[in-house]
Amino acid sequence: MNKNASFRRKIIYVIILAVLLYPMFLLSQPASPGKDGQAGSPGGKLAQLRTQYGLDESELGDVDIIATSFRLFGLTPIADTILWNAANNYKMKKDWISLSATLKQLARLMPHYESVWRFQGWNLAYNVSTEFDDYRQRYHWVIEGLKFLENGVKMNKKSIRLTWDVAWHTSQKIGKSDERVQFRRLYKADDDLHGSRPVELRDCWLVGKEWYHKAEGIVESGVPLGKISEVLFYSNAPMNQMNYSDNLEKDGRFDEKVEREWKKAQDEWTAFGNREISTSRGLIIRLNDQEFFANQEEQLTKELEEIQPGLREELTQQKRLKLTPEQAAAYDKDWVDRNAEEINLANEAEEILRISNTELAERMAADRIEHGKDVAAKLDNAKEQSVWTDRYRDIVNFKYWRHRGAFEQLKDVIEARRLLYEGKKAFQQGDLTVSKRDYDQAFALIKKSKDLPQFAGLDDEDAFQLDFKAVMETYQKILEQRNETLGDDFILHDLWEKAGTL
């Protein structure tokens, strides 16, 4: 009897286990990739959720047994602390091989912590690489950092930050560091890194742009940008195109391709300017719209004032009566002569005297109020749009790059760049006559181009002046070696004077 009961109980347990296996299978079946063109299995619910949230390890081959075991036994925090300390110690003691191995173990333990990948990717590419004296070794460690980050992206397919980091490191570390000439050369020749990528496309700015587009793709798929500034985020890819075009000239190319690439840069910048961007105030703006709203603001201001001319002055007079004698005295005083107390009083007075557009409309004659309110609302909107667009434009130096993109496409400017390149080369070879001649010709072409009406204001831009200042460094050395000085008759004297104030 007892024996039978025990046997029956065991059979029931086995059946329950077998039944439970089915929902477990449905939940945790790993995904499998398709073979020979056939679609693979999406896997169980957990695997599908992993795919949905862009976490790797949804396929059986990706599961890291060691990391999973550590997680299973709750040892991850202890192992992390030990490994993190070990990594710091290896870095201090310049044991780079152990550091690299430790970082990989660390990343395996916490494959979905963005900060681990980001911090250590940066560490390898920026901090470890600079420890080496030989630029080839430096390059090796920059690439190690990049590969580390790329592995991070593989494990976190929907991470905007990590994808953006790969783009940033590829672009900025290879393209803008002190060793950029050597790095760019090694990067182009790196068959292991690029695989089948054509040599023409092996430019850090272009590869970086691809990664920026990947990051944009993640946002398009519905992943929120979070705390990342939208205007900066979307400016990166077109800026990379600008830098690519610029570097083509620095590498000594001045053919139609350069013109084409600058055109592309300008088009991409324009497209960026047409993109809707939300501001911290909640407004949706487009950077290209600033001129439109500024113009609209001007017209509507005029229109509002014309509805009931003289009303604003009248209201101001009325409000002035409300000022205390001290406030009035402080307000009337020249601002440079005001003391601290008077500044406060003047501010208070200004606040009292301020007449908003709505207030102005509301104080109009009854038959004009509706029209006034309508215009005032439009005016307020135009002003707000104009101000915020202008503010966001400044973040990415929008106006300058819009001008620059168009400016650099001009045949005269490309020729000027060629002359500057040749002139610098001639200077380095000691041919002062040729270099001076090339520079002078280049300056004449720049002058001609920048004076075109569509580039009015270009030479007021700081970035343009800085670029010119860098060019002038070599020119001044040429003059110095020829025992000449820069006279008032210098063709770009105005620009030089402006640049001198920087």
Next chain:
Amino acid sequence: MVLETQFPSVGEWFPSAALAWVIRIGIFCLIALALGFLITGVRMGPKRSLSIVWNAIKNAFADLAHLSFKRIFAVALLSFKEAIRRKILIGFVVFIIVLLFAGMFLDTRSQDPARLYINFIFWVNNALILLLALFISSFSIPNDFKYKTIYTLATKPVRAGEIILGRILGFTLMCTAMLLVMGILSYGFVIRSVAHTHNLTSDDLRFVATTQEGAQALEGKTSTVKEHYHSVYLPPEFLKDPSDKTVMTEPTNGHTHQITLVGQGKDRQYKLSGVKNMFTARVPIYGRLRFRDTTNFDVTKGINVGDEWEYRSFIQGNSPAALIWRFNNIKESSFPNGLPVEMTLGVFRTHKGNIERGIMGGLAVRNPETGLMVETHLFESVEFNTKRLLVPIKIKPASRPQVIASKTKLPNGNVIYDIPENKLNQAYAQKAEFDLFKDLVSSDGSVEIWVRCLDPMQYFGAAEPDLYIRAYDAPFALNFVKGFACIWLEMFLIIVYGVTLSSLLSAPIAILGTMFIMITGVFHQYVLKLANGLTEGGGVLESMYRLLRQDNMITELPDNVLGDVISMSDQAINYVIGFVGCLSPDLSLFASSEYVASGFDIPWNLMTIDALTTLAFLIPLCIVGYLCMKLREIAA
């Protein structure tokens, strides 16, 4: 290889170590005697206690004199069988599983895979065998008491000391057998894991002209295997007569391959050997390092360029500053082809300089007896890589030879010279060619190697082990065995501790005690620092106080009673920690995997110190074990 602690020679180490050992054993014996008197005195009166203690000492010596190796071996055999019965071989299964999955977490792209694999395999062996030793040794005697199997032994004419020694021997034999098999498997694993070759075909190579006459060489790269390839350069003379010269690929990931040519013309094939120069056991001769500063004075430290790690000291370029290593006992018979110098220099640039090349340096050899200094090489530095230079027997100087003295400024301002200025003979330098051993090595075999940085405002840095003379290469397999011998010594110590503690304590407490000894042994240097109050953040209570208050490590303790109590308590705790520190061996001395992994021969010197340290712990622990066993027998 980084060597932060320089080991003294056995001759230097032994007298002071032996004296310290004798003093500690003496104190230990005195404390044991005093306790014996005290306990028996309290229980049976002072008169009786004298005779009891005297009898105990007499019996102990009698037991020692009558120790039977036959009986010890019989107990050892019993322990061996018992260990097998306890499924100790399960350790093998764990080991095999670890080896099977090792490839998954070892990075094949590493720049030095040999180092990675060797370090890993030593770590696994060390951890596994120590854990096994810990468990089997700590469980044995307590289980004998628990399952009453001790009566089987106690009823036989076996002495307490024989049981202790037999247990130690038995478990040691068991673990040695395991370690032996694990060692053989590990060696095979390391060698097989990195073994590979590459393909090289005519398509991978292109002709390059090397001379004006148009002699052509071939250059290219091999196929990619294990995520790396090698650059290849085949010089014209090799292409003409392949038997004339040995050509190797460029080193990548710490190894090269030898290239051989088979056939001629279109049928020519390129064969690459397996990995070469990956597994080495260099035997270095280290010198004593001093620095010459920019004012020509010798100092013990160079400039700190801002590194957090003060291992390397730096010298300024384009100045009289130099890194100077002095070597002794350099004999012509040992170096018939010249001095093979290997160095790893740190480089610090204060400005970008010429980025396309390394910082230039000069290597000179100086005779400390005559002051003659001859620059033998001008070289381009490669940081974090080993630079190999051969100082030939016949030397044509790279710059004007000099005869100079070394001078040191004493704290009182006086200056001392190694050679008086009036004895410097400039005539020594008036030669076009110099003989290394006749001109530059002194009569007592001393020689100095000077390294200078030649680029202005750039710096070279070094620590003492960064430059050495490569005496010869020992066999790698032997070095691997030496590495395992160090693990064996550690394992033996743990067994001795385990058996000793388990003779008095219950199994779990014995395990905890032995584990505690292991941990304090591994962190021995830190424990000593803690005991001497040298750790950052203060002692145990001070740290705890800061943790609770979330203060940082440099915050002062409160200037009140609480602060005083914490400081005083910490001092008392530090005494206890210091005492415990003395009970445990410094296991970091046994960590030799870094030598094997970095391709350096484990010095016999270090192994002798390890062996003597083990012996130094073995003797008192056996006595303690014997005494405890005697007590347990009486109780039983």
